[in-house]
Structures are given as structure tokens and as C-alpha cells.
Amino acid sequence: MADNAREHTDNQGGPGRSEYHGVPANALPLTASEDRQWATLAHFGGILGCVPSLLIYLIFRDRGPFTAQESKEALNFSLPPTIAAVVANILVFIPVVGNMFAVIATLIWIALTCYSVAAGIHVNRGQPHRYQYNLRWIK
Numbered sequence: 685m686a687d688n689a690r691e692h693t694d695n696q697g698g699p700g701r702s703e704y705h706g707v708p709a710n711a712l713p714l715t716a717s718e719d720r721q722w723a724t725l726a727h728f729g730g731i732l733g734c735v736p737s738l739l740i741y742l743i744f745r746d747r748g749p750f751t752a753q754e755s756k757e758a759l760n761f762s763l764p765p766t767i768a769a770v771v772a773n774i775l776v777f778i779p780v781v782g783n784m785f786a787v788i789a790t791l792i793w794i795a796l797t798c799y800s801v802a803a804g805i806h807v808n809r810g811q812p813h814r815y816q817y818n819l820r821w822i823k
Contacts, residue, residue, distance in 0.1 A: 711747055712747070713747050713748065714744065714747045714748035714751060718748065719748035719749070719750045719751050720750060720807070720808065720810055722740055722744050722748060722751040722755070723748075723750045723751045723753070723754035723755065723807050724754075724804050724807045724808040725740060725804075726740040726741070726751065726754055726755035726758040726759070727754065727757075727758045727800050727801075727803040727804035727806075727807050727813065728800060728801065728804040729758065729762075729800070730758055730761065730762040730796055730797070730799070730800025730803070730804075731796070731797045731800055731801070733762060733766040733769070733796075734759055734762040734763045734766040735766075737755050737758035737759040737762055738759050740755045740758075741755035741756055741759050741822075750812070753812060754807050754812065754813065756822055757803075757812075757813065757814065757815065757818070757820075758800070758803065759822055760815075760818050760819060760820045760821055760822050761799070761800075761803075761815045761818045762796060762800065763819075763821065763822075764819060765792050765795070765796045766796075768792055769789045769792045769793055769796075772785045772786075772788045772789035772792065773785070773786075773789050776789070799815065803815065
């Protein structure tokens with residue numbers, strides 16, 4: 685069956701080309717509403733840490749200017765608290781002070797969630813958002 689797929693020709697008659705081929709390397713630019721939508725999701729993704737904003741930044745930065753700007757801002761904001769929360773969660777296993785680190789990790793997550801939701805609401809209105817306390821590691 686796999687041999688049949690390799691030998692299959694497409695409508696243009698080219699031998700060796702399968703009818704199943706990938707998408708073009710240059711994806712289409714985002715529309716204005718899609719650009720705002722992905723920018724909003726980059727900020728809302730802060731609830732889960734820095735991974736959603738990182739993925740959105742890497743995938744959509746060349747397709748929409750608003751998404752590139754806002755996902756970079758969300759990534760710069762969510763990266764340090766995510767690292768701090770991971771470290772605090774690892775330190776939970778220390779016998780005497782582990783409970784203190786569990787509280788610290790929870791407070792970090794609550795603060796990150798509140799700031800991310802507020803920024804996502806702001807960006808959903810089409811306005812750029814700048815976090816007041818942001819290291820801006822990624823230029």
C-alpha cells in the first residue's frame with residue numbers, strides 16, 4: 685500500500701509526486717481579527733505559564749504584527765514567574781520548608797493568572813498592552 689502511494693501521480697502528471705503534499709512554506713498573513721485573536725490568546729495563555737505565548741510567538745510572529753508584538757510582551761512577562769514557580773515546586777520536596785515553597789508557587793500562579801487575564805481583556809479590545817513590571821529579555 686505504501687508503494688502505491690509513492691508511485692501515484694498527481695493531476696499534472698508528474699511521476700513520483702504524491703497527491704498528499706504539505707502546505708506552502710510561506711503561510712498567509714493573518715486578518716485583523718485573527719491577529720487580535722492570537723494576540724489575546726498569547727496573554728490568556730499566561731494562565732498556563734510561558735509555553736502558550738512562546739508557541740504563539742514562534743508560529744505567528746511573521747504572520748501578524750500585533751500578534752508578534754503582544755506575544756513577545758506576554759512571553760517576556762510570563763517567563764520569569766514560570767521559572768520561579770517551577771523552582772518553587774521543586775523546592776517543595778525540602779522537608780522543613782517545603783510548605784512555604786508550595787504557598788509561594790501558588791501565589792506566583794495566582795498573580796500570573798490575574799495579570800494575564802487583565803492583559804488579555806485589554807488586548808482583545810484592540811489596544812496594545814505593556815506590563816508595568818516586565819524584564820523584556822526577548823527583543
